[in-house]
Amino acid sequence: MSHRRDWTLLDNIGCLVTNDPELGRGPLGLLVDAAVVVGEGLVRWVGPSTRIPEGAAGTRHDLQGRAVLPGFVDSHAHLVFAGERAEEFAARMAGAPYTGGGIATTIAATRAATDRALAATVSRLVAEGWRSGTTTVECKSGYGQSVADELRSLQIAEVYTPETTLLAAHVVPPEFAGRPDDYVRLVCEEMVPACAPHARWIDVFCERGAFDADQCRAVLQAGMAHGLTPRVHGNQLGPGPGVQLAVELGAASVDHVTYTTAADVAALAASGTVATLLPGADFCTRNRYPDARALLDAGVTVALATDCNPGTSYLTSMPFCVALAVREMHMSPEEAVGAATAGGAAALRRTDVGVVREGARADLIALDAPSYLHLAYRPGVQLIREVWQEGMLM
Ligand SMILES: N=CN[C@@H](CCC(=O)O)C(=O)O
């Protein structure tokens, strides 16, 4: 390795999660007493502290025995919105069910907001996520529901992340009440062409009360025809066709997956579609949790994400999702940490994040703890000590 004065050696790492089984033990590719060299935004070298190449870097950064992981990959978030719905949350905690009806409140507030106010919210939530160790975040539109408002939502989102998603088919907006097919036509014929240049993904809310399988298929196919890759909100509030539709269209991910049948699990296991579980939403809506064990034991790739949004999951903490996954969904700490990092990367079809190996993006987090186990063991505690984004300490 050539000497690079502007590269940094992170050494004295007590426990390193690489997510590369060729680099270390088990599926998390664990190394103890490890070191990483970062430079020009990328990971340049990974290995045991005893084998650091001579002159590997100009600067040394001592981790003092802390655990280091890939930054979290939050593959499901709705960050472009205005207002909040704390009263709706309180009513739910008093027994009211979640039906998705509150989405209309956020649509009205978002339409009335200035671009500047919407951008400030995205910026605040991305920064909140950073402080919890999120270095890659996906961001959906879906609270605009008009051509102009979906377009500006994506234009604001793309300033903060390349992982932007057109969720025009979130709910039928009030002006189309009783005419869902007219709205679907508007989405397919006008919103998709206008918004596709600003999105990587096309998403739909496939659920009773939102859009049915045929309407969702039409929207997803319209997006695919414009170069977008599908992902699906499905099986959140009850059993439904979301999982099967996602598999049929080769979606990158189907998200929520709270109510599944054996056939859904088998279809996912035979597919390349990731199941993204959103335990924050189930927590905040007092829903049941997905059967993560059935999915994992069948061999399905599982991701964890926050679903940050003002209705069902107003949170940005991936560590909280890891803790919920372990405590409530019976995932092992290894499975949960893998799902929050490599799983999220798989859900976004990214090979450069969610992993610490030579050539990957140098997105790393250091915990105020000796092991990744503490993420589940110390729920609610701020353990994120350092966040390195593309090799820069934030
Ligand atoms: N389920 C659909 N969309 C969001 C909730 C949106 C809202 O209630 O504002 C979700 O993923 O949970």
Ligand SMILES: [Zn+2]
């Ligand atoms: Zn969502």
